[in-house]
Amino acid sequence: MSADLAFSKNRRPGQLLLRFLDSGHALFAAEPGRLLGPLIRFLREFHQSGQAHGAVMPGRLLVLPGGDWDLEFFKNRAGSPDALELEVYYPDGGGATAPDLALEIRQRRDIRALAAVVHLIITDHPPARRTRRVRKLADHPLAQAWPAAFIGLVDRVLDAGPDDPLTALTDWMQALGVEEPPMPPAVAVPPASDDGLPSVPLPNGMMGRPYAVELPALEEFAGGAAEGAAGMKITGGLPEGLHFDDGLLTGTPRQAGEFEIVLHLPSAGGGSPAGRRMLQLMVNPSPQSLWKNLPSDPGALFARPDTDTRFLTGPGSGGEGRLTVIGASRRGRSHAHVGGFRDDDLGMAWHPGSGWYVLTVADGAGSARFSREGARTACAVVQAYFSELEKDGAGESLAKRTEAHAQCPDDASAAQVLKSELCRHFEAAALLARRSLEATAQKNRAELRDFHTTLITVLLHPLADGQWFAAAFSIGDGAAAVIGLPGAVSGLLLTRADSGEFAGQTVFLTLDQSLATPEAVAARVRMAVLPGFKALFLVTDGVSDPWFPSDTALADPAGWSRLWGEIQPLLLNAHDSPQAQAEALLHWMEFHSPGHHDDRTMVLAMSPLSLSSPAPPRA
Amino acid sequence: MRRLPVYLLLDTSGSMKGEPLESVKTGIHAMLGGLRQDPHALESLYLSIITFDREVKTVLPLTSLQALQLPVITCPESGPTHLGEALEVLCQRVKSEVVLSTQEGQGDWRPLLFVMTDGVPSDLQLYREMIPRVRSAGFASIIACAAGPKARQEDLKPLADQVVTLETMDGNGFVSFFRWVSASVAAGTAEPGGGTAPPPALPPPPPEINLVF
Numbered sequence: 112m113s114a115d116l117a118f119s120k121n122r123r124p125g126q127l128l129l130r131f132l133d134s135g136h137a138l139f140a141a142e143p144g145r146l147l148g149p150l151i152r153f154l155r156e157f158h159q160s161g162q163a164h165g166a167v168m169p170g171r172l173l174v175l176p177g178g179d180w181d182l183e184f185f186k187n188r189a190g191s192p193d194a195l196e197l198e199v200y201y202p203d204g205g206g207a208t209a210p211d212l213a214l215e216i217r218q219r220r221d222i223r224a225l226a227a228v229v230h231l232i233i234t235d236h237p238p239a240r241r242t243r244r245v246r247k248l249a250d251h252p253l254a255q256a257w258p259a260a261f262i263g264l265v266d267r268v269l270d271a272g273p274d275d276p277l278t279a280l281t282d283w284m285q286a287l288g289v290e291e292p293p294m295p296p297a298v299a300v301p302p303a304s305d306d307g308l309p310s311v312p313l314p315n316g317m318m319g320r321p322y323a324v325e326l327p328a329l330e331e332f333a334g335g336a337a338e339g340a341a342g343m344k345i346t347g348g349l350p351e352g353l354h355f356d357d358g359l360l361t362g363t364p365r366q367a368g369e370f371e372i373v374l375h376l377p378s379a380g381g382g383s384p385a386g387r388r389m390l391q392l393m394v395n396p397s398p399q400s401l402w403k404n405l406p407s408d409p410g411a412l413f414a415r416p417d418t419d420t421r422f423l424t425g426p427g428s429g430g431e432g433r434l435t436v437i438g439a440s441r442r443g444r445s446h447a448h449v450g451g452f453r454d455d456d457l458g459m460a461w462h463p464g465s466g467w468y469v470l471t472v473a474d475g476a477g478s479a480r481f482s483r484e485g486a487r488t489a490c491a492v493v494q495a496y497f498s499e500l501e502k503d504g505a506g507e508s509l510a511k512r513t514e515a516h517a518q519c520p521d522d523a524s525a526a527q528v529l530k531s532e533l534c535r536h537f538e539a540a541a542l543l544a545r546r547s548l549e550a551t552a553q554k555n556r557a558e559l560r561d562f563h564t565t566l567i568t569v570l571l572h573p574l575a576d577g578q579w580f581a582a583a584f585s586i587g588d589g590a591a592a593v594i595g596l597p598g599a600v601s602g603l604l605l606t607r608a609d610s611g612e613f614a615g616q617t618v619f620l621t622l623d624q625s626l627a628t629p630e631a632v633a634a635r636v637r638m639a640v641l642p643g644f645k646a647l648f649l650v651t652d653g654v655s656d657p658w659f660p661s662d663t664a665l666a667d668p669a670g671w672s673r674l675w676g677e678i679q680p681l682l683l684n685a686h687d688s689p690q691a692q693a694e695a696l697l698h699w700m701e702f703h704s705p706g707h708h709d710d711r712t713m714v715l716a717m718s719p720l721s722l723s724s725p726a727p728p729r730a
Numbered sequence: 731m732r733r734l735p736v737y738l739l740l741d742t743s744g745s746m747k748g749e750p751l752e753s754v755k756t757g758i759h760a761m762l763g764g765l766r767q768d769p770h771a772l773e774s775l776y777l778s779i780i781t782f783d784r785e786v787k788t789v790l791p792l793t794s795l796q797a798l799q800l801p802v803i804t805c806p807e808s809g810p811t812h813l814g815e816a817l818e819v820l821c822q823r824v825k826s827e828v829v830l831s832t833q834e835g836q837g838d839w840r841p842l843l844f845v846m847t848d849g850v851p852s853d854l855q856l857y858r859e860m861i862p863r864v865r866s867a868g869f870a871s872i873i874a875c876a877a878g879p880k881a882r883q884e885d886l887k888p889l890a891d892q893v894v895t896l897e898t899m900d901g902n903g904f905v906s907f908f909r910w911v912s913a914s915v916a917a918g919t920a921e922p923g924g925g926t927a928p929p930p931a932l933p934p935p936p937p938e939i940n941l942v943f
Contacts, residue, residue, distance in 0.1 A: 175748075315799065395796050398773050399769070401769035448770075612868060613837050613838060614836060614838060614840075656836070660836055661833065661834045
């Protein structure tokens with residue numbers, strides 16, 4: 112009792128030695144030198160300074176939470192032995208109680224007491240036989256006589272012995288009749304909980320997610336036949352929503368945090384620490400509950416709304432029906448969480464004079480501070496460029512070349528001429544956007560890299576014979592694809608994503624390398640004559656990443672058909688107006704996919720037939 | 731699911747024994763507590779802890795924040811600081827644990843590395859040989875913390891993108907450091923840096939930590 116008082120008065124963290132050994136003996140066993148070394152060294156230095164301690168005993172030894180001695184505590188207690196333990200550790204009287212004795216004799220008695228402490232630490236005793244207080248001194252193993260050889264060994268180590276007491280350990284073991292040095296446990300033993308009970312970590316849980324652990328099946332309880340499920344009981348500490356019955360901890364936690372649950376084992380009986388364990392349970396909060404939705408700053412430079420929707424309708428091909436184009440762009444949770452801006456943008460236009468639809472999406476780099484303006488400018492400038500084509504007749508000439516190519520697709524040179532012209536336009540539009548951003552950067556004392564953005568542009572032309580011509584240009588990630596083609600090939604990926612070894616590595620419009628050579632430009636352009644289609648998509652990686660787990664999946668029309676299968680019913684419900692359809696698309700973009708919280712943008716062109724035919728079956 | 735792998739290399743040589751190591755553990759505990767409140771981190775963060783003294787131990791293989799439980803971290807009495815060997819182990823682990831993008835699957839985000847030491851690498855030659863290998867291992871950011879008076883920032887500068895110093899090795903310093911680490915990691919999950927984009931800006935450090943330029 113006095114030991115506990117001494118401990119609590121000083122309010123020091125740690126546990127007295129006996130209590131520590133209840134749970135921490137394995138810690139000692141794993142690193143024997145850790146406890147023994149510093150203690151022996153300390154006493155040696157204490158003696159060398161011409162003093163005797165007189166209170167080398169467990170009640171004066173405090174072990175810190177990490178398993179090291181509080182030597183300051185021990186030093187301060189020199190000369191004030193624990194009365195209860197005095198008879199065991201100083202059977203002939205301690206240093207302080209016999210001040211008239213010669214220093215050498217008092218130091219000898221310290222050494223004998225130290226031998227007893229070392230004995231206690233080395234041998235440890237089954238937890239059931241150890242108690243926090245030394246109740247029956249006569250029965251206590253420590254009260255028994257020490258092998259003289261053992262004391263002699265400790266003595267020797269203390270006098271002149273090796274710096275590393277580990278080398279003496281084997282000798283000590285032999286002197287104590289312990290055959291094998293304690294082996295380190297196979298698995299790391301968790302530190303004792305604050306209450307000194309051996310702690311047992313349970314698998315982590317998550318708020319709102321079902322949890323189930325069968326305690327007797329845990330490694331910690333393996334082999335203890337008597338410690339069956341039936342007698343296990345727990346007291347307190349369970350998070351709301353979990354219950355314990357017959358060894359089974361189940362339920363759905365409604366609270367997050369770290370929980371300490373006292374488990375009572377049947378075998379050891381009573382309330383002895385040996386029969387109890389401290390179950391440590393971590394319940395993670397549910398990520399969904401942690402997302403914040405903070406508004407972006409409307410007064411900031413390049414401020415923009417957190418969502419955007421667009422739509423238009425135009426002629427179908429072969430003079431039949433109407434093409435509907437809808438688009439939606441939504442700020443991702445990662446940006447909403449910190450009140451950041453949406454870095455994606457989109458654009459769409461129909462140019463009746465030249466006969467071209469121009470569709471764009473752009474995704475500003477998350478790490479670039481003004482990338483939102485980069486994406487906006489990319490879409491706006493590219494749209495403006497192709498709008499100009501209408502005025503100077505270049506668009507019309509492009510449309511004519513396209514018709515020629517569609518009528519004679521096997522004419523390689525005509526195809527080449529068309530492709531070259533497309534490359535020239537796409538490159539000119541992209542460079543115009545880059546120059547515009549350079550000017551913006553200069554005006555705002557920023558760098559071009561502050562405006563990093565990707566860009567996907569699709570030109571779509573209704574052909575006179577009822578077919579369609581599509582040409583796509585892309586820098587960076589995201590994708591454009593078309594599905595619902597009649598014939599053997601049901602869909603086509605129109606872009607090739609720039610990706611690196613790691614996630615998020617890509618190329619930007621704002622980097623020289625993206626358009627460094629004619630070959631680099633040509634590799635970014637794809638064109639196709641489509642006999643017909645149901646839906647043509649342009650998406651940023653906020654949509655393609657969660658939907659397509661790999662580049663292979665991205666190139667598989669089946670995945671795009673599944674995406675269409677999910678979106679089409681929502682659009683059918685809103686078929687009364689393209690505006691309502693764009694809103695429905697924006698709403699759909701709220702879908703939850705763990706780890707995918709980027710901005711999401713889609714531009715979707717739908718042929719007249721796409722909303723009247725049933726959706727393809729979902730795989 | 732794309733993961734954000736974070737590697738923590740901790741000096742556990744003899745000089746860390748006692749209060750410094752206890753403070754580091756407290757700091758890591760606080761860091762994990764903070765990260766568990768961050769939805770990005772909770773969904774995508776994977777953490778590995780490698781300790782180095784005379785031995786190099788992977789005390790925590792790459793484990794999701796959701797599932798991870800803090801391992802036991804201990805210090806020997808005394809002995810050398812094998813940082814070079816630790817970097818060698820690190821490179822092996824990154825190679826085997828971090829998933830790269832392929833045609834068939836999405837890769838992880840670029841990993842982050844935090845190195846904390848209170849001394850000088852004892853295996854200096856190996857350490858110097860390892861620096862270029864670590865630099866080319868794909869880390870989005872390498873941050874080294876020189877803790878206490880004996881750590882030499884000049885040794886760490888060639889390794890790290892950013893060196894920070896901790897003047898004192900007490901609880902406050904380490905807790906601040908790991909809190910800052912968790913803020914840096916959270917920034918990393920929010921804006922996992924593109925390969926060609928500049929690395930994400932570090933949050934401003936608390937007063938106990940000095941950035942070394």
